Amino acid sequence: xxxxxxxxxxxxxxxxxxxxxxxxxxxxxxxxxxxxxxxxxxxxxxxxxxxxxxxxxxxxxxxxxxxxxxxxxxxxxxxxxxxxxxxxxxxxxxxxxxxxxxxxxxxxxxxxxxxxxxxxxxxxxxxxxxxxxxxxxxxxxxxxxxxxxxxxxxxxxxxxxxxxxxxxxxxxxxxxxxxxxxxxxxxxxxxxxxxxxxxxxxxxxxxxxxxxxxxxxxxxxxxxxxxxxxxxxxxxxxxxxxxxxxxxxxxxxxxxxxxxxxxxxxxxxxxxxxxxxxxxxxxxxxxxxxxxxxxxxxxxxxxxxxxxxxxxxxxxxxxxxxxxxxxxxxxxxxxxxxxxxxxxxxxxxxxxxxxxxxxxxxxxxxxxxxxxxxxxxxxxxxxxxxxxxxxxxxxxxxxxxxxxxxxxxxxxxxxxxxxxxxxxxxxxxxxxxxxxxxxxxxxxxxxxxxxxxxxxxxxxxxxxxxxxxxxxxxxxxxxxxxxxxxxxxxxxxxxxxxxxxxxxxxxxxxxxxxxxxxxxxxxxxxxxxxxxxxxxxxxxxxxxxxxxxxxx
Numbered sequence: 001x002x003x004x005x006x007x008x009x010x011x012x013x014x015x016x017x018x019x020x021x022x023x024x025x026x027x028x029x030x031x032x033x034x035x036x037x038x039x040x041x042x043x044x045x046x047x048x049x050x051x052x053x054x055x056x057x058x059x060x061x062x063x064x065x066x067x068x069x070x071x072x073x074x075x076x077x078x079x080x081x082x083x084x085x086x087x088x089x090x091x092x093x094x095x096x097x098x099x100x101x102x103x104x105x106x107x108x109x110x111x112x113x114x115x116x117x118x119x120x121x122x123x124x125x126x127x128x129x130x131x132x133x134x135x136x137x138x139x140x141x142x143x144x145x146x147x148x149x150x151x152x153x154x155x156x157x158x159x160x161x162x163x164x165x166x167x168x169x170x171x172x173x174x175x176x177x178x179x180x181x182x183x184x185x186x187x188x189x190x191x192x193x194x195x196x197x198x199x200x201x202x203x204x205x206x207x208x209x210x211x212x213x214x215x216x217x218x219x220x221x222x223x224x225x226x227x228x229x230x231x232x233x234x235x236x237x238x239x240x241x242x243x244x245x246x247x248x249x250x251x252x253x254x255x256x257x258x259x260x261x262x263x264x265x266x267x268x269x270x271x272x273x274x275x276x277x278x279x280x281x282x283x284x285x286x287x288x289x290x291x292x293x294x295x296x297x298x299x300x301x302x303x304x305x306x307x308x309x310x311x312x313x314x315x316x317x318x319x320x321x322x323x324x325x326x327x328x329x330x331x332x333x334x335x336x337x338x339x340x341x342x343x344x345x346x347x348x349x350x351x352x353x354x355x356x357x358x359x360x361x362x363x364x365x366x367x368x369x370x371x372x373x374x375x376x377x378x379x380x381x382x383x384x385x386x387x388x389x390x391x392x393x394x395x396x397x398x399x400x401x402x403x404x405x406x407x408x409x410x411x412x413x414x415x416x417x418x419x420x421x422x423x424x425x426x427x428x429x430x431x432x433x434x435x436x437x438x439x440x441x442x443x444x445x446x447x448x449x450x451x452x453x454x455x456x457x458x459x460x461x462x463x464x465x466x467x468x469x470x471x472x473x474x475x476x477x478x479x480x481x482x483x484x485x486x487x488x489x490x491x492x493x494x495x496x497x498x499x500x501x502x503x504x505x506x507x508x509x510x511x512x513x514x515x516x517x518x519x520x521x522x523x524x525x526x527x528x529x530x531x532x533x534x535x536x537x538x539x540x541x542x543x544x545x546x547x548x549x550x551x552x
Contacts, residue, residue: 043147043350049416050143053407056417056456057449067541068452072529074469075186075476076179076437076447078341078375078403080276080309082157082164083439084175084189087136090160090441091129093167095122103128106135107159136160138411139444146350146414153412154311156442165195168244169251176256176266178440182447185526186476187271190307192278193241193296197233198289204232206284216283216323222330229291238295245273245302270522272304272477274341279308279317279324286320287327294331297338304477305339306331307375312343313351318358325369332370339477341403342371345379348413360387367398373475375436377402378413381421392429401475402431405438406450416457423458426468432487434472455545462538462545466530473523480517483524493520502527 060068090108094101100113101121106128113120124132134140136159143149157164164171168191179187192198209215209225253259258267275293277286293306308324310317317324332340344366345359352358359379366374380391394400402425410416426433435450437443451468454460460468470487485491492501496510502524506514514521 045146045350045414047143047146047149047414049410049414053410053416053453057453060452060456064544065452067537069448070183070533070537072469072526072533073182073184073447073451074526075472076184077188077434077472077476078405078436078438079187079189080439081171081175081189081191083442085171085441087133087441089174090136090163091132093170094163099162101132106131108162110162137442137444150412153442168248170255172248172252173255176269176271178446179269180266184447185270186473186522187269188274188304188477189271190274190276190309192276193244194237194292197237198292201229201232201234202285202288205229205288211283219326219330225287226291229288234291234295238292241296242300273302274305274307275303276307276309278310280310280314283320283323286324290327290331294335294338298335305341307341308343312346312362321362321365325365328369339372340370341373341375342366343375344371344377345374346376347379348415349382359383360391363391364394367394367400373401373403375403376409378409378415378421380424381419395431401471402433403436404433405436406453407443407445408438411443432471432475434468434475460545462542473526476519478519478522480519483520502531
């Protein structure tokens, strides 16, 4: 088993306790959130989901925490690079770079540093350092209501943006180290490329094809608009993004000393990238960033797909959703080999109003635009029976997986426990699902916590734990054929059907099949890790899961 770093139980639980809400809020049961006026952007319902969430985690016996830390988790396939890095690491990176900080708003700022308005970050005392940590993450946040948790979560990115915009290689190294500590085999992380060049191209597109014209609603203009971007340097921008990525990877390898006798164990983590598009930019910017993302993914094998990011409930993304899906559908037709994973259904009636069609259409529209995976998918919990059946049937038809970041759903949307649709997806409707970190640095948590909560809250069985890990790799965007014909039935492809899972030196035709597929090869390695864990710790973990499973 890969080297791992033992969890410091007392420290982590103290940190988690620091993220809990204060007592005294009414519970959220049966999805009874206070409904917002459609488009009001104010969700004043109390958020007790976070308190309840961490109460479950803090009830875990230390042995179970250790076992779940060691449990092989497969892939983390919904992960934002900038939101992954812990705030303490951002402070260290900022100090090394000679950055400053705002002692009023508690954000890291660019030099030159001036006292007292913009002092050196290295000079921050204990109180200011703690305030910086709290503003760059959910650590210590009181959650007076759901809206405030949502707003604080998204505001954190601006607080560390000075550092995250200039340290992608170091950030990637931190991501891989954190993944290694949680026994993750593979990561797909989201990031943007060539931001200034995209802005410049979008400005030119906006002048030639203004958003108040017919151009973005009428898809017949899209080909001409794409060719315009090409004429203004889109291909050159994509090549520069490829060069940037070369630099990030090289820097990461240097930091981790990969390929040397003293290399960091994190060098063993496989990773790929998703190019992100800001759904709250205006349509010319969305069109341009989508063009770059699809083009880059079409020729750089490290960029395995495209995703939309930023708050799904915001006015721009709500208003432009249909047009954004048309843009994605167009580029999906132009680059059919490029994978799409979309944040979909990261909304509740508390944010968008009861009965808002977006609760359904942000799921179905994303899938119809080509999404193979849906991130969050919370809005399913608020649909009537017919709409739920429509979504479920579409997901079955299109073989769509839902990515489930438990912690951020509680922090951003106030959804956890019985209000969460995870059991409806995974058990009731037998749809594929995979846990994810989303933004573990912002959430101030780690991947093990996601699994630990789900095991305790939903009484997962040992088999279900393995199935969830297998789903994460089966629906990853790694190239090549998948190992499983049927994950739930544990039925492999015919080439490997009579070979012990994860065995070393499998015979042909299994060996040849694995050599020809990066995805199947990674899945085979995961099976080897599962077998090793099962031999060492399986009986101990089953003592917890059998008891929990039997109580369902």
